[in-house]
Amino acid sequence: MAGRYFEEWQVGDRVAHAITRTVTETDNLLITTLTHNPQPLHLDYEAAAKSEFGKPLVNSCFTFSLLVGISVHDTTFGTLVANLGYDQLKFPHPVFAGDTLRCESECIALRESKSRPNAGIVSWAHRSFNQRGELVCECTRTALIKRRPQ
Numbered sequence: 001m002a003g004r005y006f007e008e009w010q011v012g013d014r015v016a017h018a019i020t021r022t023v024t025e026t027d028n029l030l031i032t033t034l035t036h037n038p039q040p041l042h043l044d045y046e047a048a049a050k051s052e053f054g055k056p057l058v059n060s061c062f063t064f065s066l067l068v069g070i071s072v073h074d075t076t077f078g079t080l081v082a083n084l085g086y087d088q089l090k091f092p093h094p095v096f097a098g099d100t101l102r103c104e105s106e107c108i109a110l111r112e113s114k115s116r117p118n119a120g121i122v123s124w125a126h127r128s129f130n131q132r133g134e135l136v137c138e139c140t141r142t143a144l145i146k147r148r149p150q
Helices: 025-034 045-049 060-075
Strands: 014-016 080-090 100-112 119-129 135-146
Touching: 014 060, 025 060, 060 080, 060 100, 060 119, 060 135, 100 135
Parallel strands: none
Antiparallel strands: 014 100, 080 135, 100 119, 119 135
């Protein structure tokens, strides 16, 4: 187990996740077709070449899921009871096949659970950056986290 228990978090804690990931064309094609997204900007190279970007954009669903997936090991792996919600999802810069993403998480809120004495509620700001340091995805995630076993 690598995730932290509720008591191990403090507002302001930051985690620079060690895993980085280069996004591939296969990643983009797979998520786009699995979600039945017909957007030519993701799938049609000829149409994308005529866009302001000049090439296909990586589907934002992949960018978001990669950010959350990379964060799990250091935040909630083995300590998660339930994800309660995601807020303020933003994609300030596009992602293209070949971009390498790194991620970070910051604890922004903590509170006791009113319904579960063995857990607490933690909120993080998750952020993902490309190899140029541009913010490409950010969101707030709130989860119910186990307390340390007695």
